[in-house]
Amino acid sequence: MSVPDTGTAVGTLKFRNPLLLASGILGESAASMVRVYNSGAAGVVTKSIGSESRPGYRNPTVFEFGSGMLNAMGLPNPGIVDFGEVVRKTRASGVPTIASIFGSSPAEFAALAASMQEYGADAVELNLSCPHVEGFGAEIGSTPAMVGEVVKTVRDSVSLPIWAKMTPNVSDVAALAGAAEDAGADAIVAINTVKGMAISAKLRMPVLSHSVGGMSGRAVKYVGLRSVYEISGRCGLPVVGVGGISCGEDVAEYLMAGASAVQVGTAVSEGGPGVFGRIAGELSSFMSSEGFSSIREMVGIARR
């Protein structure tokens, strides 16, 4: 049998395989993002960038457990002005670059998106879903009305594709996605981390310096799959699946739930950037052995 075609597309953006680097992981320096691409990812999503620089929270900012981790980094970023060089360099190396941005108002999102468009980003991903910073992220993106307002304001100010990243910490994630679609988004990304916390029983205190953080890794895969399944059933936009992907079969599950591409984050902590090449190889083998010749044949097959 011939080698399966792992190429895919999210709207007008084409990728050599469905694996993208998730936001917040190794997305701060151009050199790291280029390395991730050279290790087998089809593209990268940058760290979330805001208007001003932020150092983020004090350590501990991560806590690992058996099947995942919690983090509360606190949106550390150099600010939109300094990040221009990073996007330009990454893009100049031929890496499909999706720029993640976070703001506290629709106008702030729009201004950040306009800068990213000027820097040459291939798309912007709106962080409507970070669970651990007051005034940003999920606090902006937890109701359909707010999601719609942000997406519409960004849509009115830029022409590049808009990806809206959803929080799973709501009762109806598909309703959020529907609002993003109605307001002019080009793709839905789901999910961001699941809000959680770790407590040290012996110390009688939270482990993370910010107490509350976001859970990722294998433990959240089933929340991600359910979210993608519900979103793709309700809205017609391409979906990018995120959450707990660490092998080729995980990717296949997300594609079958309705995703056209996926993002990988926490798994990078297990094998470094090389996980992308490994997962891509596993996906290709899975497709061969199961008789799939293209990604498109798999997308949404679990809901047909």
Add this chain to the structure above:
Amino acid sequence: MHADRLRLVEVEEVVRESPSIYTIRYRDDRPALPGQFVMVWLPGVNEVPMSLSYTGEDKGFTFRPVGETTKALAALEPGAPLGIRGIFGNSFKLTTGSALIVGGGTGIASIIAAVEPFSSKARVHAALGARTADELFFEKRVEESGAVLHVATDDGSRGHHGLVTDVVRKLLESGGIGQVIACGPERMLRGTAVLGREFGIPGQYSVERFMKCGIGICDACSLDGRLVCNDGPVFDGDFLLDSEDFGRYRLAPDGRRVTV
């Protein structure tokens, strides 16, 4: 996920190595190699990376109290709880029969863990550098290991009056060195790596960067796309000298690329 997840230990002992240098000892039977590090959480204060200056079951890390976290660590009493993550990072390797091992400032804390085991298998010259005699430590451990001790201080209060790289040059000129190992301030590290290249001696250099996660995902410690926490902290001299960042740039806590 990493096997070396967060665990609580008790401080066994706080040792004052010199007027300005402290070691904290704790028990942990996880195997560690010279040059590896742990993330040390002082509850309520912060969590910071620390090279292991003792790698056996009675582990230890050695530091100079300069900021809030290290000052609070120096003030701990035996029995105080610490959170430990790791053992993280790669390690120094003995590849020849004669090594020059160089430690500058608190970098001595990292290289001492190589001096001791390597001295029993090879001829080792250990060159320690500090600003002043009060900041020197572990000279006795070097001598007891059987390594040949060389000392330099910026103010001449002990040993050679000048930079430790002066000592490195002399030793390389006199020949017979098969490899260089070093840890210390980046300017000294770069100086040592340049000398190593000049004399054609392969080198392993342990680099320090601001660190957050310690597990290779946050990108805070990126050095030309290599992660000091996961790919390092020990890097090959040629990689470092050919990189854009070594001796020039680091990422600040907010991710801005700033000069070292």
